[in-house]
Amino acid sequence: MPGPQPVEETQVMSQPAGQPSPLLRSSSGEIPDFAFKVAMVACGLAILGILFLIVYELMSHSTLSWHAFGLKFFSGSDWDPVNEQFGAWPFVYGTLVSSFVALVIAVPLAVGVAVFTTEMCPKAARGPLSFFVELLAAIPSVIYGLWAIFVLVPIMSGYLEPFLRKTLGWTGLFEGPAYGIGMLTAGIVLAIMIVPIISSITREVLMVVPQHQREGVLALGATRWEMIRMGVLRNARAGIVGAIILGLGRALGETMAVTMVIGNNPLISKSLFAPGYTMASVLANEFSEATGDRYLSALVEIGLALFLVTIIVNALAQLLVWTVTRGQPARGHA
Template sequence: MSGKLAERDVVNGRESPSASGLAVARPSAARRYLNAQSDSAFSDGFFKTLMLASALTIFVIVLFIFLELAWQSRMAIAHFGISFLYRSAWNPVSEDFGARPFIYGTLVSSLLALLIAVPLSVSTAVFITEMCPIPLRRSLSFLTELLAAIPSVVYGLWALVVLVPLLRTEINPFLMRTLGWTGFFEGPDYGVSMLAAGVILAIMILPIISSITREVMSTVPQSQREAALALGATRWEMIRISVLPNARLGIAGGIILGLGRALGETMAVTMVIGNRPEIARSLLAPGYTMASVLANEFTEATTSLYLSALIEIGLVLFLVTIVVNALARLLIWSVTRGASSRMA
């Protein structure tokens, strides 16, 4: 009895040295405690409701963001209709708006980023999980995590001061000489360009893709690897036969998650893409993305139609990223289901 009481006191976070010395005549401490707590059903219900309300808050926030964007952009939606999405006019003076250059810029810069980041991040993940000596593994994964922790604006600053001049003086002239005939690398070279945005986005989404790939690959059972090795496979064959096929859905999920991040990335892109609402074939020409037009023009929008058009761009961006993220989560869930995991 006394042992139980002492435990109960620890539970309550109190020390009560007199607990074991209670007189027999009085009701026991446990009984008094239970009497005092007889309305615990009520407090439990209250607690549960409070927790439920918080959980529902998340749902309400997402719903609210959607409704607010849709409501605030109703003027532009009514005025331009569906043509808003494919017209390329952007003229605040004559109040003529179309989102095509921004949608184009967002898509092209993100795809460019994926093109650069996917092979690199998957090979890094393969290296870290399958080939790397154990002591190096921890520090390498820590380094890639650090890469994810650097704020977007610092990437932008670095890109503006280091990457853009580097592109302008070294890399772009080379690309123009060797690949100029494709038409993707031609025209005046400002440094700030779609290419610069793609490169900095690639650096920013590398850690996301690579950490999820790593996580998914580590859920592949060790016995699969051992089976392949026992059949005489080399390490690369083991990876190709038994690791990559099992992880491919999850890797696809990681790639799509990276795409989602790239689509919505604002600051670094705004700083290096050149901010010109025109569609050009050359990757060396300046462009504009949905997120960066919001960052640049939102506080300057003078008329309500202008503001409404900008918010509609925000709505489009919101819907696109929701679809992309939902897809990514479903893919990742389908692989890591059952395994305890933490997604950044």
């Protein structure tokens, strides 16, 4: 149709005549445009700057300790601020054990919840259920700690720990006095705290498993559980491992709640009832009162180690989640 085109042309032509030349304005907008771009790029670069600053500050403030102790810093177990001898092994041990306990408890729960929300529960209940689980992530660490001190610890020392000692005491993991404060309690609190992140990412991963995988397995006569096991979980394996590692990253760096219930005693004990100490909680407890350059430097080195470990763990997790969700449209939250 040749008709409408000339009309549009005249309209376009008529506009510059009516308004004071927008074409001219857009060309005069080049300088503000450039300034805006520079400002936005600066914001982007600021993020790089922040990471650089973190690495730089941590490294420069820990050199003293690094030169004094070298790698033995992480294998020595003598933490003696008075004589300026520092070995961080008890803290590393406590961090690893409490996080491991947390994972052992949290992983089955989180994966179970994710499977239930994506595969089993009625559609209408999905939103509220995932909202409630994610509400757990909104509770501040210090409130978890408060709750753990006054509610969980009495339950642990009064019921759960005596019960575990009676039934599983022979393993050697559940021995000694049941104070309620110690590795096991810290692990349980950590588990509650990392369930939301593991389950929300697992859910995301499960949701990108193509529908025809499910239908194919069902068409072969599988029961629902068999469908979930063979059609869904097997396809999402890498992503679920990624979610678990992301949870591990959270657990390693978690500070307040752990500090409040782990007992803060640099012991290395086989029993999970015994008190312990983590890298994050030694920082929380001792950093603001540390005197002496070497003491401070040793603490910053612990911070540096914590930083490096969590970065490696998180990068690995991102990679694994990415291998599953790759090519899928971006979702509301990371």
